[in-house]
Amino acid sequence: MHNKEIELLIPELRQEAGLRLQKMVSSMEESGLDAMLLASNANVFYCAGRFFRGYVYADRSGRRIFFLVRPNCFGEATDVVAIRKPENIPAELERLGIPMPATLGLELDVLSYSEIERLRKVFPDATIGNASEAMRRCRMTKTPYELKLMREDGMHQMAVYQKIPQLYKREMTDVELQVEIERMLRLEGNLGFLRVAGNLMEINLGSVICGDNADAPSPYDFAMGGAGVSPALPCGACGDIMKVGQTVMVDMNGCFNGWQTDMTRVWSIGDPGRLARDAHACSRRILRELEKMAVPGVAVCDLYERAHAIVEEEGLDDYFMGHRQKAGFIGHGVGIELNEQPPITPRNRQPLLGNMTLAIEPKFVIPGVGAVGVENTYVVTIDGLDNLTPFPEEITDLL
Template sequence: DVMTVAEYNRLSQVFPEAEIADASAMFRALRSVKSEFEQKLLKEDGIHHQAAYERIPAIYRAGMTDVELQIEIERALRLEGCLGLFRVQGGSMELFMGNILVGDNADSPTPYDFAMGGAGADASLPVGASGEPIVAGKTVMVDACGNFNGYMTDMTRCFRVGEVSELAMKAHELSISVNRRLAQFGAGTPAKQLYEEAVKMVEEA
């Protein structure tokens, strides 16, 4: 539902008698409710996605960097059947197969409209893994996408190497509590309401 001015002008010339109108709202409404067929594809996608994620503990090797771990996770996803291409809505939005954030790199800001950051491996693409060594006491967040049949799933899992700080454990436990609480809301709940409930729980913790 997005096009450049050049595309708009070209279509206006090709179809001079046609009325060109904004169909964004129609497309978004259509995408917001999935048919039974689409739900079936998403469930199948999730099964393959989970199967790849179950390999992550065995994939990790001591001394790895976040980039090295990400490469191996991407390999596991491709071997599971992931198509490797992901479409992202939004201007100037770019996405590879996923994001691996280790330790303090998770706090690195990014210009992208994502819920996560990361310095990235190069300033030209400032998001995600940065070459951070994965050592004892570090947390590892794996947020990789699945696309096995044209429909995307997104799965995030957190791991730790050895013992981590008490604060990190409390934050992780709180995030689990938030997810369990939000899972109690029924289908069709506005995203705004879910967000506000999550913020409330965090502020009260």
């Protein structure tokens, strides 16, 4: 365990550190940034392999300094400088012989207005650019080490999903089932915290939705809503007893090591009926087609369009990605944060790149029954999508 160290400074991870820094340099070049100063948890974690309170400074020449406010317990590594506050950074850069950047990237989409205003004053002569965007692009494709971690997440998540039939008891509420799944996740090593990008998205360890709750409109941009049990967290399971004829969609947290997989499977209480079974089969058909089609160079929107064409062909459009309220995407990038680039939307013309990791989730809401569909987390390869969550996809009856 390297809890107390900056992971990416330990010798075994030197190559990984180099790869990530190289990607950041490319991203700075594309964005016209001379340097970036990062403070958000997700980006600090990406750059250092652990969280700390402080800043990561990286410039286009490939220099990278960890400015630590707390904890200050990392010894005397050459890349680590203890500071009391961000106002100390320019003097430290000067001491290290690093030139002031003419154009500095700050995390404009993540840090608060007050935080950015403070940092602007620390670099009064710099033109400020958006490091949030540059880092999203950089983190969008994964290194082999990141893929290894995500593959491990998938193994853990599948090990827990395997146990779900044993957790179900008759007359159970959706919340009660979710609580037992949460416990199994935590005992399997799940960190118990779901890292979502954007300060307006709040969720506990995931969502178990059943029956008409699948169609409850949500304030959040999750693919499926659910009313939740409280207006204080209007999302997911609602506390109703799960009934015969309903489906039980499980979309729970896959974060065991800082990265995460995103995976959905459906069980049922008895027979959910023909329409639900057909829509579920349609979701699987979509995944099979996209698995072959999604190679580097294909436009993201083409994935959406192909999925939608299949849905229309099967006459299931009314139920696709929601019934009363529809989500405008069928998937998203996934990594340190649940919702990374790219979103798979009808308008996103960006091309797929090798080693992007995508959660693809063609789902349907069947009124009176619940949600159906499968979600897997994939890596984009030249041979198509490689599935990090290869787990049986059939609807299994819990009774």
